[in-house]
Structure formats: structure tokens, C-alpha cells
Amino acid sequence: MIYYTGKNGQLGWELSKRFKTEGLESIGFGREEWDLTDLSSVERILKDSPRILIHCGAYTAVDKAESDSEKAYKINSLSVKRISEECLKKKIHLIYISTDFVFDANSETVRDTIRFWKPDSTLSPKGIYGLSKAEGEGWVRNTFANSKQANIVRTSWVYSSHGNNFPKTILKLLQDPNRTELKVIEDQLGRPTWAGRLSDFIIFLIYGILKGSEYPKVLHFSNSGIASWYDFAVAIRDVSHSFSLIENLKPIFPIPTESYPTPAPRPRYSILDLDETRKIFGTVPHWKEDLTLCLKELAEISGKKV
Template sequence: MKILVTGKNGQLGSELQKTCPSNVELICFGSKELDISNAEQVNELLITHSPDIVINAAAYTAVDKAETDTDTAYAVNEQGAANLANACKNIDAKLIHISTDFVFDGTSTMPYTASDATNPLGVYGASKLAGEQAINEILGSQATIVRTAWVYSVFGNNFVKTMLRLMAEKEQLGIVGDQVGTPTWAAGLANMLWALVAKASSEQVLNTENTATILNWTDAGVASWYDFAVAIQELAIEQGLLTKSIPISAIPAASYPTPAKRPAFSVLNKAQTEEISGVKTVHWRTQLKEMLTELKLNQ
């Protein structure tokens, strides 16, 4: 089976390469080799390689910058998604597209399901939602959309690595305590995606409505950014990644204004994904410990 991955240099793209099953022929492209907003280039590469499944891990993810860089955000997140969907349709390939919790406004008090109403608060979320809608319209049941949140890994820049740096440099930290969600270790997300790939190749999912399947995936449990930061410090000290503990206080999001509004609550319901993929979510704290162990080994 041949799988083509976009966004190969990102956190998820890197983990997909690292965990690729031996029976998969993997072709990966970064933005330099494949600009997904360029329809001609997308068509040419997909026709040349003819993959069975495309995993789109490429995205414009600069949430605050997107508020002013709107055209680029939509070019990648909406038009890029549409370009991949059209090319997949032409070669009869399936598409697994990675989306985000930012399609929701965060006003729910219950974990979001795939069918809950979307209402993005900013350009990033709106552009990702537009990409989902384009894929659904073009590919229907040939597409699977996976919404995730708070992704981190040993690769690239992320909250965990930023916290480790700040905790080593600062005397104290104030971290937002009134935005609640669930961290996602990219390695765990990659593992679930490979399980979806195996399912897609071994069985025909009978989707009579011809709409894209929308799934949610994060680690298990719930945390605020403050909870996440406290756990990072505690586990990093255990691992010897930090030598001292500093005071961390919870602050309201209002006292740390950003150009883009963020959902106050973005916990996702993973039950359907667990059922379809056969993979169970693991608590975020357990996953964080695994990632920090890996980071320590790579030092």
C-alpha cells in the first residue's frame, strides 16, 4: 500500500515517518517540494506517485499571524485542502485530513462530538473549517477528517519545549488557567492514523450518505494550560531535564491578550474514533512522560 504524506517536516509528519508500518510504501513531501496551494503541482505529484491514501498533515498553523495574514491562511487551509481533494478524486485515492479544535467556539460544557455545531472564533479556525467543507463537497465518503488539539512532540516548536526553556530561564511563570482542553502527543496521533490506514485498506466502509467521516483525537483526560505547565515541570524535574522548580501561577486569558481569540473549552469526544480505529486513548500525563523520556534520550 502506498501512502503520500504532506507536511513531512511538521510534528505529525515527522512522527508518521518514524512510526510507519513495514508494509507501507511511504512518500513524504514538505512545503518546499509540494506547495499544496498550487493546484498544478498537487495534481502532477499525485498523478506521478498514485498513492492509495493521502494524509494531509500540511497546514498554516500560525494562529495569531493568521488574523492579518488571512490570504495565506486560506490559500493553504482551504484551497490547499480542496486541491488535494480534487487530485485524490482524479486518481481515486482516499484522503485523511488533519483539522483542529479551533473550528469550535469553546462555549460547550461537554466534550465536542463530530456533529456539534461549528463556530470558529478567528481566521485560523475559519480557514480550517472551510478546508473541511471543501473536502466534504469534493470527496464525500472517500475522505476522513481528524480534528485534534494542543499537539506537541520532540520535533519542532511546541508548548512543552517552550515551557522547558522558560522554566530554565525564568524565576516564575504565569500560565493561562481558564482555557481547558487536552494535550495530544503527536506520536499517539500518528499511531491512531496508521490504525485508520490499516482499516481503510482492509475494509470498505459503507457510508451511504456520501459525506466525509469526521473524527476527533487527542490524548485522554482534561487540562488547562496551567495544569499542563505544572505537569511539564514536575515530570521534567523527575527526568533531570530541569534542575530546579519555579513558582507557576494560573492567570486569566484576559490578562494575556493575543490577536486571535481561542476557545475557552475544547475537549473533544474520542469515543467514535476509538471504536473505528480500535485504538484507545492514553491519559495525557502518561503521554507527556513518554515524550519527555524520549527528549532526554535525544539530548
């Protein structure tokens, strides 16, 4: 049996589809079934000792976390501590989903030195969301310091045809008849990740774990290729137009981060190194390739002929 949290989120939704396709017995938990702020619920939820727990559930409202830090830390850190302890005790394999927000590099010098963030790079989070997720990682590493019963999977810029995300926001703005142009940040760089591809990777890990394979404690997964939010937005516009999701190619202009202030800081440079992932999983498609698959799915949902 496989349990997974965050069943109503982007990754949880994609995982649920693949569990059905693969015939893998699973139970998903949303907020209604498992309140992650209730630390006393962990033992009760895990009493039947599933073989694997995929912990996708998290406090992901990046800006809201700045004014709601107690809840963010309770969900992203303290609940992870309890979940880790219970998984170790019951011999449940834990796959903890983390984020590129545990890294940041604002200076050109650091960027040139690092190039890509590796699984063992020193964490440098900024903002409550990144700090709380980094603490969650710490609990997993410490709890399973002498065990190979857990993996941390860091990902970045996740999106799908389900839920709220950057492509769907850009699409909505492009469809707005009252908006003649868009301005999008160009100086934050990362790797977009289609939740469908990320779920394929997790299914791959599950099959390996069930067969007794062992993987590095920390893994990175995203699509290949690098983008700024501006690059991402332009690609969303062009592909959406090809699927008739929008009528016009409205102009999109690049702007610096300083022109779009937010309550929480965003990583300027959070490009995850995928070398270890490729050794394990093989080639990972370029982000533009999977963006096309996702927007095609959205077009089909909208009744467009593609």
C-alpha cells in the same frame, strides 16, 4: 504507496518514523517538495495516484494568520479544495487532519450544555486559522458527499519531541536562569495530544483502509483527560524535573486569558468527544501518560539517563 504532506512538522515527523518501522512504502512532502500555495501543483504531485494521502500540511501560525489571511486561506482552504477534487478523481483515499480550533464556547451555559464537542457538532470557529481550517473541512465534506473515500481527523493541542510546541516552550522557560516564575492561562480547556499517539491512530486507519474497512467521515483523536494550559504546564515542570531536564521546581501561577492577550482568539473550551474513537481504536492513554513518554524521549535526546 502512501503520500503525506507536512513531513517536517510534528505529526509528519512521527508518521515518518512509524512508516519505516511498519515497512509501509511512503513519500513525504515538505514545503520544498510541495508548495501548497501553488494550486496548479496538485495534479502534478498526485499524477501517480498513491493509494492514500494524509494531508497534515497546513498554515498553523495562529497569530500570524490574522495579518496573513490570504496565505492562510490559500493553504488551509483553497488547496484543500483542489486536493479533494484530485483525490476523488484519481480514487486516492484522503485523510485530512483538522483542529479543535473549528470549535469555541466561551460561555459557561454553552459549556454545560455541550460537555464535549462531537464529530457532528456545529462548527463555531473564531479567528482566521479556525475559519480557514473549517472551510477546508467543508471542501472535504462537499467533495466526498457521495463517497467514503475521505476522513477528517480533528485533533487538539498537538506536541512532540520534534518542532515547536507548548511543552518545549515551557521547558525552555523553566531552564532559563533569569526567569524565577511562570504565569500560564488557566481558563482555556482542551485535550493535549502527543503526535506519536496520533500517528499510531493514523497508522491504524491506514491498515483498515487498505483492508477495505470504512470509518465515519469525521473522527476525533486526542489523548484522554482534560487540562487547562496551566495544568499542562505544571505537569511538564514536574515530569521534566523527574527526568533531570530542569534543576528547580519554579513556581507556576494561573492567570486568566485576559491577562495574556494575543492577536488571534483561542478556544476557551475545545474538548473533543472521543466516544466514536474508542469504539474503533480502543482505549486512548491519558495525556499525562503520553507526556511522560515524550519528555522521556527529550531527556534521552539530551543525553540524560532515564
